[in-house]
Amino acid sequence: MPFDHPRPGHGPGDPGAHDLRHHGDSEVADGLLDFAVNVIGDGPPAWLRDRLAATLDGLGRYPRADHDAQAREVAAARHGRTPDEVLPLAGSAEGFSLLPALRPRLAVVVHPGFTEPEAALRASDVDVVRVHTDAADGHALHPAAVPDRADLVVIGNPTNPTGVLHPADTVRALARPDRVLVVDEAFADAIPGEPESLAGNGDVPGLLVLRSLTKTWALAGLRAGYALGAPALLARLARPRPPWPVSTPALEAIIACCEPDALSAADQRARELAAHRVSMTSALESIEGVAVSHGVAPYLLLHLPDGTGHEVRRLLRAAGITIRRGDTFPGLGPDHVRVAVRPPELARRLAEELELALRTLVVPA
Template sequence: MDHAPLRHHGDVDATPGLLDFAVNVQGTGPPRWLRDRIAAVLDDLGRYPSAAHDRAAREAVAARHGRRPDEVLVLAGSAEGFALLPGLRPRLAAVLHPGFTEPEAALRDAGVPVARVLTDAADGHRLRPSAVPAEADLVVVGNPTNPTGVLHPADDVRALAAPGRVVLVDEAFADAVPGEPESLAGEPGPLVFRSLTKTWALAGLRAGYALGSPELLARLAHGRPPWPVSTPALEAVIACCEPAAVAQAQEAASALAVRRAEQAAALAAVDGVTVLPGRAPYLLLRLPDGHGERVRARLRDAGIAVRRGDTFPGLGPDHVRVAVRPAEAVARLTAALGEALSHPPSNCSKATLPQPGGVKVALLQSGGGA
């Protein structure tokens, strides 16, 4: 099996100059007040990030989620957290798919055996805890899941707990759902990753954090280099966890939910487009069989980037993911989709990437086949 698709992310699809529906960052940059907070620490760049600044960031996160500071680990983005997962030394990791592929990529690169637990579109891509192998001592699930947008009930995620097992919940988009329902960030037990990238448009800064027991976080952090999180990122974590910022994020999430519903309705009105249900700030679309690659190419020719779906295990080339965008951008996307689908393909090819099929769980050894 070719492992390269696991390293494909939306920024590869969204080259400069294209109308970007491929990346799930909201806006082109942080709000002015957050820019000012980050800029205020630039004079400190001549000094190494301090333990006091890290402690202040952990205290801010702890206050935001009702945790203790020793239950917080500040990260250089959630991606750093995924890269640290092999340090937990799992014997078998189970990863829910379709889902964000970076955790599996990091685990497989380190030689960790991985079981893919595939959700079913006919079942609404719902998490079924019983489908996870009993022997898995690390389970990774996104909530809401990327790219399906499914928000799993917290009780289903809690049901994954088992003696000797670490349950990692990737809540990168949790703050983009009004009220943050089903979040486990305030509960002991699971390991929870949070990102500031999406809501606050900080993809270039790399800032996030992990929540978990002090013992588990110590295992996760073992072997990190000194000063892993920059001074501007630490300040961003503090700023984004303050009550006024949390309130602003929730207002943005409510507005985003309205735009999402409007965008879903507009896309569903395009003949041939199926919009899968979800709660996240993006939508998973299914195009007519055999049309996906051609439609993506036509959209690109029209200056529009969407996220291809065939690099997500369990999806194929006729799936695309689109971020929630303002109405004028959505109008341009729907018009281009309608134009692309109104012309029959002259020579439409099927998927070029290997896809799992026929089974719900496949054991994958790093460097081996399914």
């Protein structure tokens, strides 16, 4: 059965079975080749560094209202929205932390998926039901599997860690007049042309789209992103925020990364990533016992031979490589791992070390 409707706190839905607060950065250390974190590159490009550096002289002042307004205007123009349909955020993770402010009675989170939304909801004692996709049908989304009574639904598109890009019409089918539909599009700009995005769909009832600048522009340490939705919905989401929640450099990052030249550069990066993903998939699939989930995101979900996951990660770490464990994602197990897409020369090293690790661990019958 492709979907599972566990009751909150029971069986596969038991939050204690997974560390929902675990993220790839906790597996990274100096000197390790990083395949655990999905950030593209080691830092922002020079032109973006210069834009951010130019804000430093103004850090003695609180973030300005006109700077916030400009960020809303530029992001709105980028998605064909109006400025009052944009809410600048300190990273899309801030948007997830604000979801309890919507006061849902029953939230559904589609898994395997990014775990921070569920962690934030559970921390505020919101009832959460997990709806699981199934590897047997490519982790496809089936809207009918979501309980009708759910008044908040969270899904990633593309989904982390499966890399699946769900058709926009299928995601849109989850919307209801009395429901908030949260679509995490943190990796949308890492796909050429941003197909299936709902960011520009202001006519979908209850739609809340979260966008991140972290991945494509290597801004994980800055925390910059934004939410898109109806003004009344954004006002509800923002109600518990403190004053000045988004820093001056982060507001400048939103402006800079939503301008036409940046969008063109992002699309070029996405095309390069797509080519790297194809070659990396081929290299990893050639290793006996490794199954690669086919997706379109800047990361790959691998299923390793039964019982090898923990030791493979240990051996790779000893060889100077870190990858992301998969068993913290509901619906996945200890033999799942996620690896970021990297250039061919780095991907070859991962493939070589992974094959060596599996030869060490798997004894032929």
